[in-house]
Amino acid sequence: MKKKVLAVLLAAAMVLSMAACGAKGGDAEKSDGGDSAEGGESKGYSFEIIVKSFQSTYWQAAVQGIEKACSELGVTANSNGPANESDIADQVQMLDDAIEKKPDGIGLAACDTNSVLDSLSKALEAGIPVVCFDTGVDNAPEGSVHATVATDNVSAGATAAENMFPVIEEKIKAATTSDQVRIGEVNQDATALNIQQRGQGFIDKMLELCTGAGKKVAVVGNEFYVNATEGAVAEAEAEVIIEVGVPAQTTVDLASTEAQKIMSKDDTIAIFGSNQTTAEGVITANQTLNKLATDPEKGIIGAGFDAGTPQKEAINNGQFIGSVTQSPLMMGYECIYTLAKICDGESVEDIPMEGYWYNTENMDADDIAPNLYD
Amino acid sequence: MANKKAFGKIKGREAMVLGIIIVMVVLFSLLSPTFRTYPTLVSVLDNSYYIALMALGVTFPLITGGVDLSIGTGLVSYALIGGYLIIHQGTSVAVGIIACIGIGVLIGVFNGALIALMDLPPFLATLCTCMITRGLGPALCGGFGVSWPSAISETGAFRKIFKFVTADGTVVPIGIIFILVLVVIMSFVLNHTKVGRYTIAIGSNKEATRLAGVNVKFYHMLAYIISGLFAGLAGVAYAATYATIYPGSGAGFELDAIGGAIVGGVSASGGVGTIFGTFLGVLVICLMKVGLPFIGLQANWQQIFTGIVLIVAVLVDVVKKKK
Numbered sequence: 001m002k003k004k005v006l007a008v009l010l011a012a013a014m015v016l017s018m019a020a021c022g023a024k025g026g027d028a029e030k031s032d033g034g035d036s037a038e039g040g041e042s043k044g045y046s047f048e049i050i051v052k053s054f055q056s057t058y059w060q061a062a063v064q065g066i067e068k069a070c071s072e073l074g075v076t077a078n079s080n081g082p083a084n085e086s087d088i089a090d091q092v093q094m095l096d097d098a099i100e101k102k103p104d105g106i107g108l109a110a111c112d113t114n115s116v117l118d119s120l121s122k123a124l125e126a127g128i129p130v131v132c133f134d135t136g137v138d139n140a141p142e143g144s145v146h147a148t149v150a151t152d153n154v155s156a157g158a159t160a161a162e163n164m165f166p167v168i169e170e171k172i173k174a175a176t177t178s179d180q181v182r183i184g185e186v187n188q189d190a191t192a193l194n195i196q197q198r199g200q201g202f203i204d205k206m207l208e209l210c211t212g213a214g215k216k217v218a219v220v221g222n223e224f225y226v227n228a229t230e231g232a233v234a235e236a237e238a239e240v241i242i243e244v245g246v247p248a249q250t251t252v253d254l255a256s257t258e259a260q261k262i263m264s265k266d267d268t269i270a271i272f273g274s275n276q277t278t279a280e281g282v283i284t285a286n287q288t289l290n291k292l293a294t295d296p297e298k299g300i301i302g303a304g305f306d307a308g309t310p311q312k313e314a315i316n317n318g319q320f321i322g323s324v325t326q327s328p329l330m331m332g333y334e335c336i337y338t339l340a341k342i343c344d345g346e347s348v349e350d351i352p353m354e355g356y357w358y359n360t361e362n363m364d365a366d367d368i369a370p371n372l373y374d
Numbered sequence: 375m376a377n378k379k380a381f382g383k384i385k386g387r388e389a390m391v392l393g394i395i396i397v398m399v400v401l402f403s404l405l406s407p408t409f410r411t412y413p414t415l416v417s418v419l420d421n422s423y424y425i426a427l428m429a430l431g432v433t434f435p436l437i438t439g440g441v442d443l444s445i446g447t448g449l450v451s452y453a454l455i456g457g458y459l460i461i462h463q464g465t466s467v468a469v470g471i472i473a474c475i476g477i478g479v480l481i482g483v484f485n486g487a488l489i490a491l492m493d494l495p496p497f498l499a500t501l502c503t504c505m506i507t508r509g510l511g512p513a514l515c516g517g518f519g520v521s522w523p524s525a526i527s528e529t530g531a532f533r534k535i536f537k538f539v540t541a542d543g544t545v546v547p548i549g550i551i552f553i554l555v556l557v558v559i560m561s562f563v564l565n566h567t568k569v570g571r572y573t574i575a576i577g578s579n580k581e582a583t584r585l586a587g588v589n590v591k592f593y594h595m596l597a598y599i600i601s602g603l604f605a606g607l608a609g610v611a612y613a614a615t616y617a618t619i620y621p622g623s624g625a626g627f628e629l630d631a632i633g634g635a636i637v638g639g640v641s642a643s644g645g646v647g648t649i650f651g652t653f654l655g656v657l658v659i660c661l662m663k664v665g666l667p668f669i670g671l672q673a674n675w676q677q678i679f680t681g682i683v684l685i686v687a688v689l690v691d692v693v694k695k696k697k
Contacts, residue, residue, distance in 0.1 A: 053621075053622055054512060054516075054518055054519075054621060054622075057518050057519045057520075059518070060518045082622075083508060083509060083512060083621065083622040084621075084622030084623070084625075085622075087622070190673075221672075222672055222673070223672060245667070246672070246673050247667075247673060248673040248674070248676045248677050249626065250623075251620075251623055252616040252617075252618060252620075253420075253421055253615070253616055253663075254663065256417070256616070257417065257421070257663065257664050257667050257668075258667055260413065260414065260417050260664075261408065261667050261668050264408035264411060264413065264414065264668075265408055276618075277620070280616075280617065280618055284615070284616060284617070285417070287525070287537070287545070288413040288416040288417055288420070288537075288545050289413045290543050290545070308519075308521060308618060309521040309524065309617075309618070310521055310524060310617050310618060313524055313526070317526070374461075374521065
């Protein structure tokens with residue numbers, strides 16, 4: 001008897017909490033609608049936006065941009081995304097559900113560029129235009145994706161190398177095969193296209209700059225990046241070594257171990273963390289090593305990517321010389337504008353977004369600050 | 375007499391694990407000159423705090439013959455909610471920490487109720503709470519990651535429990551003292567209090583324990599509450615060490631803790647285990663997590679290697695028992 005009563009009570013508690021959550025969701029949607037009614041001429045389009053996850057605060061800025069564009073245009077957008085960037089199947093399901101709702105358009109940041117192909121065909125059949133943002137889908141069915149709003153990751157990675165090189169130039173010029181210098185890079189993984197391009201963009205640009213300074217470069221570490229790099233020499237013949245670390249899982253603790261492994265070596269002069277997690281890994285490793293500095297004579301030069309409180313503090317404290325930010329806010333914003341243009345019957349094209357270098361000097365500038373989420 | 379024998383066996387296990395730790399340290403030090411430095415030692419300890427806390431707690435359900443799979447996603451979820459209260463709701467850090475631990479205890483109560491009172495299999499019940507906690511944090515906090523106050527800010531003072539930096543920049547990993555104190559306390563609880571003795575008794579023979587007049591349901595439930603409490607503490611430790619909490623992460627953390635406990639001699643079928651053994655087992659896991667990258671093993675091989683070491687550790691136990 002007792003057991004049954006308890007079972008009923010627990011069941012009731014669950015139903016109540018579900019109802020509470022449901023009510024909360026409803027309120028949020030309503031307030032979205034309210035916002036859009038206030039802004040300018042109402043076009044009344046409704047869009048479904050699928051982001052990669054809400055795992056990093058990066059997407060918070062994207063949603064800000066989406067909401068800003070919605071209120072300016074008088075349209076509504078419902079944002080959704082899986083719990084984790086690796087929950088590929090969940091995202092495909094969300095995309096299919098979004099298509100079922102028959103919105104005026106869909107904005108998509110795909111977790112896995114191959115898994116969404118079937119759904120994109122469905123959207124094409126249903127006549128729903130899709131705009132990809134953040135990540136492009138290269139082999140999308142003809143006509144399904146109308147435009148892509150994405151950071152050019154190769155050039156964003158290169159931006160980090162271009163800004164790091166002048167600081168360590170003297171050290172690189174002084175390097176010899178018997179007295180090598182090491183530049184580290186920590187990448188979150190070797191599978192996602194944007195991380196691959198960004199990591200490779202940094203390596204290729206650094207290799208080009210070092211070669212320009214008359215030095216030979218070797219790339220060591222993670223097999224993917226070692227094999228993908230062209231123009232590198234064997235470790236023994238090189239004056240400059242680029243060491244690439246990739247953690248076994250995408251957590252800050254494992255990323256920090258990879259960073260620590262590289263930063264512990266005596267010949268390391270610089271290190272680059274190519275996204276928020278790995279940049280924080282570098283910062284965490286430095287908490288015990290205390291080696292990062294803005295002067296190459298005093299320590300290791302550090303640079304990061306994206307934002308977040310720890311990284312912004314590292315720049316203000318002189319641990320990082322600077323970082324590259326994408327503009328998630330502008331990508332979300334442009335995505336909604338592009339979708340609205342398609343609905344208005346205007347022609348649209350891809351919008352490549354730059355990576356912006358930021359440091360203590362321009363962190364508060366109007367065009368940079370909104371992207372530097374906490 | 376039988377008791378004494380069991381006791382002796384466990385001691386032998388602990389000595390063996392200690393031997394494994396020494397062999398690993400020597401091996402990694404020989405293979406990587408940068409491994410045998412003070413910062414690397416600190417890093418191993420940093421890595422161990424949250425895993426050790428989870429493992430101390432999960433040892434209790436394991437000894438009852440159950441398991442708690444909700445601790446990994448749980449700790450992330452609790453730390454996320456605590457951080458959200460501090461950063462976005464403007465509460466004090468103390469409130470955030472209490473919330474983090476408190477929600478852990480609540481989930482422990484929930485697990486305990488499902489398993490001890492409603493007879494759900496522990497694997498199934500905690501698998502469900504694992505899913506619930508995975509979604510709970512992001513659902514309550516708007517789905518975004520959150521960074522706890524940094525060590526340099528005034529409100530970040532709680533981080534000094536785990537890592538103290540002296541004026542000349544030397545890092546003192548005092549978190550290990552905190553962990554060792556808890557190891558001593560929980561060892562006492564497991565071996566010298568009713569709670570501990572009944573936990574072991576439930577794992578050895580639940581029916582006999584019930585017939586002996588013990589309130590089995592209460593003590594069985596308590597094992598999961600202890601596990602939840604320590605998952606909450608682990609959440610605080612994780613936030614103190616790594617600052618930013620990412621929603622959706624944490625799946626797999628529990629395996630490090632459970633793996634550590636098993637390596638340390640806790641029997642997967644219940645009834646046997648020590649807190650000190652669990653602690654040593656966690657050190658083995660953490661040494662591998664930090665050491666394998668240092669000797670140049672790449673990501674995929676690290677995971678394969680860790681799996682193989684776990685199999686060997688359990689196999690040694692099985693072979694020994696058969697003898």
